[in-house]
Amino acid sequence: MKYVIIIPDGCADEPLETLGGKTPLQAANLPTMDAIAAAGCVGVTDNTPADFPAGSEVANLCLLGYDPKEFFTGRAPIEAAATGIQLGPYDCAIRCNFVTVNDQIMMDFTAGHISTEEGSELLAELNKTLLGGDHPAISADLAKRLEFVSGVSYRNLLIYRGDAEHPSPFTPTTRSSAPHDLTDLSIADDFPRGPGSDVLVALMTASAEIFADHPINKTRSAAGKSTATNVWLWGSGGAPGLPTFDERYGLKGVMITAVDLLRGLASLAGWDRIEVDGATGYLDTNYAGKGQAAVKALDQYDIVCVHIEAPDEASHEGRADAKVEALEQIDQFIAAPLWKAASERDDVRILILPDHPTYCRTKKHTHGPVPLVMAGKSVTPDAAQTYDEVTANASGLIFDPGWIMMAKFLGRE
Known part of the structure; x- marks a missing residue:
């Protein structure tokens, strides 16, 4: 058959x-x-x-x-499997969208269907500037366990690598909202909540500062395209x-x-x-x-x-x-x-x-x-x-x- x-x-x-x-x-x-x-x-x-x-x-x-x-166990671990990322028992994957947020309104959960090449450059900047070990938004010890991984267009990942002494701070009770369900709505009450949410919110906030004057966004804005105002982190989980x-x-x-x-x-x-x-x-x-x-x-x-x-x-x-x-x-x-x-x-x-x-x-x-x-x-x-x-x-x-x-x-x- x-x-x-x-x-x-x-x-x-x-x-x-x-x-x-x-x-x-x-x-x-x-x-x-x-x-x-x-x-x-x-x-x-x-x-x-x-x-x-x-x-x-x-x-x-x-x-x-x-x-x-x-x-x-979560959305992101499934997507991690697509790229061959192996998750250990103490690891975690988090979905990372590029989004366009204006005045606390989710204008576009795809950042204007940003290209994979543009997204990769933005994530490289986050890995360097935000996770390089000396950004005030996150401790150096935690930063070295995190990595932004490029996917396709607006769909990307954040990976946490843990061990027995440093298990993932994100648990099954960590709550987050899918950005595609927030289109044209206020995001004020939809930031991550629960275990590890302080880390996710800090990263999202810091990304907005880093992206604000990035050449990718300047070029997109000049062309009349939506900009990637920040990353939106959601759908965390361990290995299925x-x-x-x-x-x-x-x-x-x-x-x-x-x-x-x-x-x-x-x-x-x-x-x-x-x-x-x-x-x-x-x-x-x-x-x-x-x-x-x-x-x-x-x-x-x-x-x-x-x-x-x-x-x-x-x-x-x-x-x-x-x-x-x-x-x-x-x-x-x-x-x-x-x-x-x-x-x-x-x-x-x-x-x-x-x-x-x-x-x-x-x-x-x-x-x-x-x-x-x-x-x-x-x-x-x-x-x-x-x-x-x-x-x-x-x-x-x-x-x-x-x-x-x-x-x-x-x-x-």
């Missing part, structure tokens, strides 16, 4: 006035996804347990069949311990994505990764390249998973039209070639679903069920003819908690 998973991140939404009372899935022209629905079955799954944040870190972990109550997919199901998988969170989950699950030229993790990603790579990978792997960040990014920007366009691109250039390949074989099963809902109205991730569609070998069709929230909610097929869904899809329940 071959298994295909397509994850249009955050595509689930609510009816929008700007779309004539339809959700983006209903408003978009999705002939392939609707054809898959007509050939298979639709339902809903809840990947965001109420006692966890409604973030991609929890939702994608759950989507892939891992119970977050057992395996989730996930059993691999091969250990659980005896299957070899591959992930196609442009974001480190999914790269990290793939690494922890023991999957390979395929990097596609032009895959950006944004609305301008190389949809066709991802689709072509996925079709080619079917011959080599048992599971081929394609993750597309674009619908989520459109939601965070409150752009329903861009979300519809992203979904149509996914349908045409990813779902269509994969469904064609599946239809030409008798050993393929396909699954399409987002990780969590992301509302254009609020620009935030939210808890709640998401629609799924599965079709292919040994999947009994139902009466559904379209893939959208309304059809899925009416189907009666419900996976709650969501982590049990993967075993069903793989025929291992």
Whole structure:
């Protein structure tokens, strides 16, 4: 058997006035996804347990069949795995965003989608000036245990290296807020709280001072672009311990994505990764390249998973039209070639679903069920003819908690 998973991140939404009372899935022209629905079955799954944040870190972990109550330690450790960073028992990873904050309002959680090259230069300055050992914001002993690590664009990491005598000051009770859930809102009450929060706040504050007159920001400002006013630190955690997919199901998988969170989950699950030229993790990603790579990978792997960040990014920007366009691109250039390949074989099963809902109205991730569609070998069709929230909610097929869904899809329940 071959298994295909397509994850249009955050595509689930609510009816929008700007779309004539339809959700983006209903408003978009999705002939392939609707054809898959007509050939298979639709339902809903809840990947965001109420006692966890409604973030991609929890939702994608759950989507892939891992119970977050057992395996989730934080977002940043998953992203650390994407870059090959090994965390010891006393270490900790913290997610580090470049953000644009004006008058205590989160104007942009991406700092205008700052380039990786610009971000790397800013982090190098922090490592030198802030963590070099003589900055008043942090003690020299603590500074030598910390390092900012460049990722992709605005998505980066801060790593703490501890030992038995100096364990991480950041614990599971250290609270922080995801910046993408603060867009256009005051940040006054959303700074880190709890163990180690004084360190995180000090670093965030000091970064604002260091970035204020940095040449990168001067150049961006002159070009009319958002500046990186400071770093935002959140999502801390220690090393996770996930059993691999091969250990659980005896299957070899591959992930196609442009974001480190999914790269990290793939690494922890023991999957390979395929990097596609032009895959950006944004609305301008190389949809066709991802689709072509996925079709080619079917011959080599048992599971081929394609993750597309674009619908989520459109939601965070409150752009329903861009979300519809992203979904149509996914349908045409990813779902269509994969469904064609599946239809030409008798050993393929396909699954399409987002990780969590992301509302254009609020620009935030939210808890709640998401629609799924599965079709292919040994999947009994139902009466559904379209893939959208309304059809899925009416189907009666419900996976709650969501982590049990993967075993069903793989025929291992």
